[in-house]
Amino acid sequence: MDSQGKLLALPVSILEESHADIVDAHLPYGGSQESLNHVRACIRHLPNHCVRDGNGQPVSWMLSDELCELRMAYTLPEYRRAGHLLALSVAQICRMSSAGLPVYCHVNQQNQATINAVTSLGFSSCPGMENISVLLICRDRV
Numbered sequence: 001m002d003s004q005g006k007l008l009a010l011p012v013s014i015l016e017e018s019h020a021d022i023v024d025a026h027l028p029y030g031g032s033q034e035s036l037n038h039v040r041a042c043i044r045h046l047p048n049h050c051v052r053d054g055n056g057q058p059v060s061w062m063l064s065d066e067l068c069e070l071r072m073a074y075t076l077p078e079y080r081r082a083g084h085l086l087a088l089s090v091a092q093i094c095r096m097s098s099a100g101l102p103v104y105c106h107v108n109q110q111n112q113a114t115i116n117a118v119t120s121l122g123f124s125s126c127p128g129m130e131n132i133s134v135l136l137i138c139r140d141r142v
Helices: 017-025 033-045 084-098 110-120
Strands: 048-052 058-064 070-075 102-110 134-139
Touching: 017 033, 017 058, 033 058, 033 070, 048 084, 058 084, 070 084, 070 134, 084 102, 084 110, 102 110
Parallel strands: none
Antiparallel strands: 048 058, 058 070, 102 134
């Protein structure tokens, strides 16, 4: 933080396998050995990005899963509203697009803030998905 209490921009980095515990701890389905192993595999083998604090610890992150879906995004509460997930989204989209991978995510229909955020990045709803509990948001390659 600066002298006025504002968060300073932190650089975008890549998660290390040793960060799997903190990612897993913030997943709604986390806490089991199976979910921890899945997070480790995603970090080890698939595109991911994070923002780290001055001590090198992740404070915001975004991973992709084995289906190339943007997943497991989270920002610690004290680091929110600083644009970290936007920076991570752009980095992740560029990395996946340059590798020729599809870029998509799903968002709960009740999470209007996230729907607004991904829409501002150029994502749009998949036709015919309006009546399910999770709204698929798709994007053509950048």
